Amino acid sequence: MDDVKFIDLTKTVALVEEQSYEAWREVLSSKGFIHGKNTAQVEQKLAARLGVRHAICCANGTDALVMGLMAAGIGKDDWVAVPNLTFWASAEAPAILGCNIVLIDVGADLHLDFDALKAAAKAHPLKACVLANLFGWASTALADIRAFCTTEGIALIEDGAQSFGVAVDGRPVYANAQVSTLSFYPAKVIGGCMDGGAVMTNDDELAKRLRSIANHGRAEHYSYAHVGMNSRMAELNAAYLTRLLDHADTILDGRREAFAAYQARLSDVPGLTFHGVPAGQTGNGYLTMLTHDTLSGDDMVAKLKARGIFCGRVYPETMDMQPPGKAWTRFGDLSRSRALSRALFSLPLYYGIEPAAVQHVCDTLIDVLKTEGNA
């Protein structure tokens, strides 16, 4: 069999390619390059689909986090809790604003540890927490963390860059968040043809502020209520995205099927742990997250690459290991996130991956482990 790529966007793009050419021609002839009807459509479709009152499009998922923090009144020297195992932007956003970052370890669900968060809130005057719902599911302590943050007056910004399509107790994960964010980085479940993002909230005032912040803090033409930023979605991207959103269920079904096929084959392989979607949640099939008892993530990636299978490492280093992160406050020894970052690896998974390719990846992985004398 041919090599298997980690991500291949060919079939995703094919869903909307022809229609996009038409739509781009229309945008070019209208000259409405920002704040056009396609962006408005994306916002309407997101709000309806994600069960929120407001979705505000912006330039990327990192800006979405910065804007969410700014709208919640978080700024320089404020204390913000961030999980130690996440994509860099979850920590980068409060760092951009000059916040004091407290790195929190993760729990067995690979997400921010609730007990550690509670203890950190006693030790530091936390004003905000960035909770990243990662890998294609959500924190198992989501309801508890939301309730705790509300009671303690901690702004909770939910980084939902990876969680389009994730549901908790039958509701989209974004629906009950104070503020949540999305990234339309091309490789996401719903990815744009260029960078893009969105911030979601049910709070009308917050939504107004977010819309202003995304557009230089503008109140009216040439008058400014806030110091904001320039974070607007390109209409050409929105023209592609609004069409792709119409295929969201097809994309999610394809990803979930591939994820389920991997899980069925790999759940009982000795030495291997397939980290599944927690009970009560619907995953989106974004990533498979695996660890092996003795082989590291780097070992697994190298061995599979030698057999033509390209895997990912999400994430090979924790926040505290990055040079800027060394100056941040560490809560506890962060040992679980560090151990996981050494061990985690992810198998090829994308919309349109052939079932035969999934089986080939599983066969090869099992064979690699046998050869190693580990299975």
Ligand SMILES: Cc1ncc(COP(=O)(O)O)c(C=O)c1O
């Ligand atoms: C968890 C998480 N947060 C934030 C981001 C940042 O999004 P973007 O690349 O659109 O800025 C990403 C993706 O890249 C992500 O995976």
